[in-house]
Amino acid sequence: MPYKHHNDQELTALLKSGDRLAYAEIYHRYHAALYIHAFKRLQLREECRDLVHELFTTLWIKREEITFKSTLSGYLYTSVRNKIFDLLAKQKLKKTYIQSIQDFAENGLTTTDYLVRQNQLKAIIDQEIANLPPRTRQIFELSRKNFLSHQEIAKVLNLSEQTVKTTINNALKVLRSRLGSMLFLSL
Amino acid sequence: MMQKEEINALLQKKQAGNCTPEEIDFLESWYAQWNKDLPLGLTEEELLEDLFIIKKMTSTLPAERKFGTLSQKLLIAASLLVMVSVGLYYYLHSQHTDYNLALHDIQPGSNKATVTLANGQKFDLKNLTGGVVVDKSGLEYNDGTDINGIGSTGVAAQQLVLATPKGGQYQITLADGTKVWLNAASSLKFLSNFAGQKERRVELTGEAYFQVTHNAKQPFRVMSAGQVAEDLGTSFNINCYADEPLSKTTLVEGSMQIQSLKDAQHLKTVVLKPSQQVSVDADGTITSRLVNTEETLGWKNDNFIFDGEDLNSAMRKIARWYNVDVVYEPGLKIGTTPVLEGLVSRKSKLSEVLKWIETVGGVRFKIEGRRVTVMK
Numbered sequence: 348m349p350y351k352h353h354n355d356q357e358l359t360a361l362l363k364s365g366d367r368l369a370y371a372e373i374y375h376r377y378h379a380a381l382y383i384h385a386f387k388r389l390q391l392r393e394e395c396r397d398l399v400h401e402l403f404t405t406l407w408i409k410r411e412e413i414t415f416k417s418t419l420s421g422y423l424y425t426s427v428r429n430k431i432f433d434l435l436a437k438q439k440l441k442k443t444y445i446q447s448i449q450d451f452a453e454n455g456l457t458t459t460d461y462l463v464r465q466n467q468l469k470a471i472i473d474q475e476i477a478n479l480p481p482r483t484r485q486i487f488e489l490s491r492k493n494f495l496s497h498q499e500i501a502k503v504l505n506l507s508e509q510t511v512k513t514t515i516n517n518a519l520k521v522l523r524s525r526l527g528s529m530l531f532l533s534l
Numbered sequence: 535m536m537q538k539e540e541i542n543a544l545l546q547k548k549q550a551g552n553c554t555p556e557e558i559d560f561l562e563s564w565y566a567q568w569n570k571d572l573p574l575g576l577t578e579e580e581l582l583e584d585l586f587i588i589k590k591m592t593s594t595l596p597a598e599r600k601f602g603t604l605s606q607k608l609l610i611a612a613s614l615l616v617m618v619s620v621g622l623y624y625y626l627h628s629q630h631t632d633y634n635l636a637l638h639d640i641q642p643g644s645n646k647a648t649v650t651l652a653n654g655q656k657f658d659l660k661n662l663t664g665g666v667v668v669d670k671s672g673l674e675y676n677d678g679t680d681i682n683g684i685g686s687t688g689v690a691a692q693q694l695v696l697a698t699p700k701g702g703q704y705q706i707t708l709a710d711g712t713k714v715w716l717n718a719a720s721s722l723k724f725l726s727n728f729a730g731q732k733e734r735r736v737e738l739t740g741e742a743y744f745q746v747t748h749n750a751k752q753p754f755r756v757m758s759a760g761q762v763a764e765d766l767g768t769s770f771n772i773n774c775y776a777d778e779p780l781s782k783t784t785l786v787e788g789s790m791q792i793q794s795l796k797d798a799q800h801l802k803t804v805v806l807k808p809s810q811q812v813s814v815d816a817d818g819t820i821t822s823r824l825v826n827t828e829e830t831l832g833w834k835n836d837n838f839i840f841d842g843e844d845l846n847s848a849m850r851k852i853a854r855w856y857n858v859d860v861v862y863e864p865g866l867k868i869g870t871t872p873v874l875e876g877l878v879s880r881k882s883k884l885s886e887v888l889k890w891i892e893t894v895g896g897v898r899f900k901i902e903g904r905r906v907t908v909m910k
Contacts, residue, residue: 374592379585386576386584388569396588403592428565436549438542444568445538451564452536458563467566479574 355419362410370407373419378403381427383479384472388431398430417465424468635885638901642881643718643855646702649673649684652692657684665705666696668726676707691729697721698740701857703833710734710747712754715834717741718854719775728752741773743834748788761814762793766805771830777850780813784830794818836881840874845895848874849908856884858901863909866897 350372353361361369378399385395402423406413415422435444458464547553548561576584645664650656659666665676673694674680698704700719707713709727712734716722720740728734734754746754748767756763758774760781768788774781783792785806792812793803802820804812811825832839833851840848849860874895878887888899888906898909 378588378592382584382588383574383581387572387574390575392576392580392584396584399588400592428562432545432548432561432565436542436545438545445541447568448541448564449536451567452560455564455567457559458566459559464559464562464566471566471570474570475574 359415359419362406363413365410370410373406374403377420377423380472380476381423383475384424385427385431387475389434394434398427398434402426402430417462420469421465424472425465428468635888635899635901638903640856640858640884640901640904642883643701643703643857645704647696647698647704647716649681650695650697651684652694657681659704664703665707667707668694668709669707673726676705691725691727691731693723694726695721695723699857700854708734708736710749710752710754712747713745715743717743717773717833718857738772738774740775741771741833743769743771743786743831745769746788760795760816760818762795764791764793766790770806771827771834773830775850775854778847780815782811782813782830784811784825784827785809786827786831792820794820832877833880836879838878838880838887840876843874845874845891845897845908848891849906852884852887852906855880856887856906858884858904858906860906860908863907866908866910 350358350368353369353372355373355376358369358373362373381402382395382399385398386392389395405426406423413422458467544553544557544561547557553561574581645659647659648656649659649666659681660675662675662679663677666673666681667676673684696704696706696716698716698718698720702718703716705713705715706722708724709729714722714736717740720738720742722742723737725731725734731752734749734752736754736756738756738758744754744756744765746765746768748754748765754765754768756765756772758772758781759776761774761783763770763772763783766789768790769786770788770790771784771786772782773784783790783806785808787808789805789807791803791805792814794814795818802818804820804822806812806822809824809827810822811830812820812822814820826841829839829841833855838848838851838855852858853860874891876890876894878890884901884906888901892898900907900909
């Protein structure tokens with residue numbers, strides 16, 4: 348799959364030109380991270396599923412208009428945050444965030460630099476993924492970073508290429524079967 | 535202290551896009567540390583389920599905005615399909631079955647068989663009563679209805695073969711009144727009329743339960759791979775599938791004897807007592823033990839009964855009854871454990887049986903088409 352080898356910038360350009368496979372690859376790389384992030388904040392499964400679904404729907408429908416100010420991941424992470432704020436504004440959620448905002452108003456440190464906050468957000472999402480149970484993380488990492496060749500992964504993990512190949516194939520098999528192979532956008 | 539109302543007003547402003555830069559700084563800084571260090575709070579199963587549902591929702595995309603009316607209708611149809619699918623998912627899920635297992639579920643086996651005449655003609659037996667009988671008027675269903683096209687087969691003695699596929703079972707009453715229940719993927723070769731024969735000889739592959747009408751003058755013998763079983767007034771079960779390591783004969787009632795054919799030098803004959811099970815291995819070695827015959831006859835009573843059975847053996851039974859292939863994930867170590875204990879109805883859907891094994895056996899399954907994969 349050539350799309351797995353594209354970096355985010357290339358995918359963004361292809362997406363803008365209406366490339367569905369590029370869209371599918373972006374979906375693969377980010378949907379799990381975005382869902383995990385949203386769920387940790389809201390602890391509401393249905394709302395978070397809808398949220399991620401809407402986010403990707405918008406990404407496709409408005410692909411021509413969206414200006415990706417920084418990076419693709421930056422756009423997606425900011426989008427998920429905005430959508431969560433929208434839900435908070437609708438006030439249909441558990442009220443625990445009120446207390447949290449009150450505490451923050453008392454003791455929290457406000458970061459005024461937009462870019463610093465964006466990097467912070469990226470770091471937080473990375474950390475969330477790092478804290479996942481090992482197998483879930485492996486699945487996620489593979490879906491996000493599979494532009495690495497088996498050889499490169501083998502080098503990083505200090506394993507034989509064959510071991511890596513087998514591990515990845517098994518992980519993907521499990522993933523595909525569990526998610527239903529027909530439902531994959533482009534595999 | 536910031537009041538609840540203030541916070542709500544601030545969030546409304548944020549949504550409307552009217553916040554000052556300072557307010558945005560404040561909200562986004564708060565967001566960056568909110569629930570940051572909480573654990574995820576979802577099990578891996580739940581997480582994968584959610585990702586699965588999102589995938590399902592999103593897979594109707596990409597939708598174009600340039601759609602005309604017809605396309606809009608299609609889009610609505612697609613949305614409805616998604617709603618139905620998600621509804622179906624929840625329905626299946628509410629049955630407490632794993633989504634993969636439930637979505638790819640497989641129905642249990644049923645009464646299915648073929649009968650082959652001596653001239654090679656083959657007939658499918660319908661699922662009426664699940665049984666046929668050989669009597670003076672020939673071969674017919676055991677409620678007296680004719681088997682379409684088969685005509686009279688009872689007059690001249692001819693060799694018939696009753697065979698069940700994987701996922702089938704059938705019952706037959708032979709000309710001498712002996713009743714035979716045939717399990718899945720099995721066959722019974724017999725004469726339509728035993729008159730004038732020195733013995734009543736039948737040949738079995740697979741598994742069957744026999745209730746023999748005893749006749750000392752015309753012994754009933756079951757030939758199967760490597761052995762001859764002879765009735766001495768008996769009900770017995772023979773399990774001699776080619777993929778089983780042992781051929782097992784279990785006496786339920788009466789008396790019978792087993793002779794191993796492979797051990798020609800010491801032509802061994804064993805006489806069985808009720809509840810005794812004799813196993814013959816590939817070398818013809820005979821071993822015997824006492825068993826719970828309820829377990830042995832579980833299949834005939836529409837149950838899987840596992841009484842300390844290893845997973846491999848249980849999966850072979852499942853493969854035959856649900857007509858599936860069972861494969862094991864590479865590297866999966868399955869010894870003689872887990873040992874399964876319990877009863878599941880053979881009328882259950884495959885997912886229910888697998889779910890039960892998952893809870894007691896410490897393995898997981900997935901179904902793809904007619905293939906079941908056993909995973910750690």
